[in-house]
Amino acid sequence: xxxxxxxxxxxLRLRGRSYVAFVFAPAVxxxxxxxxxxxxxxxxxxxxxxxxxxxxxxxxxxxxxxxxHLIKSIxxxxxxxxxxxxxxxxxxxxSMPPLLSGGRPCMLQPAEPKPPKRETKETSLLLDSPxxxxxxxxxxxGDVTVLGSVGSGAEIVAGGSIHVYGALRGRAMAxxxxxxxxxxxxxxxxxxxxxxxxxxxTAEELDAxxxxxxxxxxxxxxxMRVTPLN
Amino acid sequence: MAKVLVVTSxxxxxxxxxxxxxxxxxxxQAGQKxxxxxFDVGLRNLDLVMGAERRVVFDxxxxxxxxxxxxxxxxxxxxxENLCLLPASQTKDKEALTEDGxxxxxxxxxxxxxxxxxxxxxxxxxxxxxxxxxxDEAVIVTNPEVSSVRDSDRIIGMLDSKTVRAEKGERVEKxxxxxxxxxxxxxxxxxxxIDDILEILATPLLGIIPESQDVLxxxxxxxxxxxxxxxxxxxxxxxxxxxxxxxxxxxMMVPHERKGLINLLLGRRAA
Numbered sequence: 001x002x003x004x005x006x007x008x009x010x011x012l013r014l015r016g017r018s019y020v021a022f023v024f025a026p027a028v029x030x031x032x033x034x035x036x037x038x039x040x041x042x043x044x045x046x047x048x049x050x051x052x053x054x055x056x057x058x059x060x061x062x063x064x065x066x067x068x069h070l071i072k073s074i075x076x077x078x079x080x081x082x083x084x085x086x087x088x089x090x091x092x093x094x095s096m097p098p099l100l101s102g103g104r105p106c107m108l109q110p111a112e113p114k115p116p117k118r119e120t121k122e123t124s125l126l127l128d129s130p131x132x133x134x135x136x137x138x139x140x141x142g143d144v145t146v147l148g149s150v151g152s153g154a155e156i157v158a159g160g161s162i163h164v165y166g167a168l169r170g171r172a173m174a175x176x177x178x179x180x181x182x183x184x185x186x187x188x189x190x191x192x193x194x195x196x197x198x199x200x201x202t203a204e205e206l207d208a209x210x211x212x213x214x215x216x217x218x219x220x221x222x223x224m225r226v227t228p229l230n
Numbered sequence: 231m232a233k234v235l236v237v238t239s240x241x242x243x244x245x246x247x248x249x250x251x252x253x254x255x256x257x258x259q260a261g262q263k264x265x266x267x268x269f270d271v272g273l274r275n276l277d278l279v280m281g282a283e284r285r286v287v288f289d290x291x292x293x294x295x296x297x298x299x300x301x302x303x304x305x306x307x308x309x310x311e312n313l314c315l316l317p318a319s320q321t322k323d324k325e326a327l328t329e330d331g332x333x334x335x336x337x338x339x340x341x342x343x344x345x346x347x348x349x350x351x352x353x354x355x356x357x358x359x360x361x362x363x364x365x366d367e368a369v370i371v372t373n374p375e376v377s378s379v380r381d382s383d384r385i386i387g388m389l390d391s392k393t394v395r396a397e398k399g400e401r402v403e404k405x406x407x408x409x410x411x412x413x414x415x416x417x418x419x420x421x422x423x424i425d426d427i428l429e430i431l432a433t434p435l436l437g438i439i440p441e442s443q444d445v446l447x448x449x450x451x452x453x454x455x456x457x458x459x460x461x462x463x464x465x466x467x468x469x470x471x472x473x474x475x476x477x478x479x480x481x482m483m484v485p486h487e488r489k490g491l492i493n494l495l496l497g498r499r500a501a
Contacts, residue, residue: 129390130432131387132383132384132386132387132388132390133380133381133383133384133387134354134383134384134387134388135387135391148432149429149430149432151380151383151384151387151430152376152380152383152430153380153383153384154383154387167429167430169430
């Protein structure tokens with residue numbers, strides 16, 4: 001039995017695809033034009049990163065060495081030249097980018113330099129009204145301040161500290177993102193549970209002498225300390 | 231402009247239905263045109279407390295589903311002609327209520343009454359949600375005990391977030407009505423004090439209704455206490471609460487224990 005394996009032949013597939021590329025059309029004097037390019041690069045240094053360009057030389061009449069020099073100057077500015085256009089085939093040698101033809105102009109949205117967006121990310125949350133039983137306030141970006149009480153059965157989860165200007169009767173979990181310096185402050189501590197960075201204490205464990213008094217809770221290593229305020 | 235008022239509590243058995251009937255009757259006695267709606271579909275009671283159970287033909291669900299027209303389902307009170315009842319269905323359940331249907335009914339009632347009182351079922355499910363959905367004001371009935379107060383706190387949170395007014399950024403005016411207040415137990419320190427309730431709920435007080443035999447008696451004969459025994463302490467407390475709803479300034483009376491002479495002599499407290 002003949003068991004020779006016929007090598008499977010890979011089919012060559014050709015596909016057409018079109019791309020949009022910037023076209024540089026240098027004008028005389030070339031030195032002045034290059035200064036213009038430098039000015040653009042000074043404004044936005046990364047503008048041409050990942051954007052190779054096509055060099056359209058139809059407006060200028062350059063010798064082969066001049067073209068080679070121009071390409072070199074452009075590539076020194078970290079701009080890659082994808083191809084040439086509008087130049088006689090005789091002036092192009094093998095080391096230069098290929099000669100392109102058949103390009104069509106297309107509209108490009110002027111890429112206006114966007115004003116750098118100011119990052120106005122809130123780092124604290126202020127609640128003007130009491131937090132009622134069953135409500136859950138989750139704010140992992142920072143501190144939570146409540147101007148009112150936190151009802152029994154309500155919970156506050158904060159990335160930072162928790163400040164309650166009223167009675168804390170529900171659950172308060174501060175420093176949930178691993179922030180062990182977060183603290184919990186309240187005017188009247190009657191909490192069901194307080195937690196900082198995963199370490200918690202239930203109402204039962206709370207010192208009876210603190211109950212209904214202003215208090216703060218902080219983490220001392222792995223131990224939660226609840227101390228009276230004032 | 232008609233006012234839609236929901237009587238709600240979260241917890242069951244605190245006196246929502248009794249209070250709805252008593253305040254509805256008291257508002258009607260004050261000359262207002264009042265309709266009370268029972269939202270407790272499947273467990274209706276307001277018809278009994280109002281003494282209209284034998285005249286129910288159509289109910290809220292029939293109107294929601296378009297089987298009956300609103301005027302056909304409204305039952306006019308025999309004692310007060312400007313007081314009407316829209317009963318709940320006893321055979322359906324609360325899933326039969328739709329937001330569109332309830333909204334349409336309340337909108338229609340706004341046109342012909344001064345006050346629309348919605349008697350909410352207990353709980354925080356569909357029936358209770360739809361009872362409060364379209365309200366302008368709310369009376370939160372609370373008993374002086376921890377479970378009731380916490381449930382009330384939960385309901386207040388929902389009134390501030392789940393009502394049409396709250397979603398439009400407007401305020402639902404809320405009042406706390408403390409019911410089943412027992413002066414004897416209060417004197418012994420066995421109940422949460424009124425001050426503690428108000429501190430926890432951070433909501434203004436509408437009235438304090440003492441625990442009273444008159445209220446139970448009135449419910450059993452199918453007559454709101456404000457009609458059945460208007461001179462009783464409970465009825466007067468409801469009447470005062472109602473006047474506060476109408477915007478009058480009425481001094482708040484904390485019910486206190488009345489010691490009878492014999493009890494006093496025997497050194498016993500009246501229960």
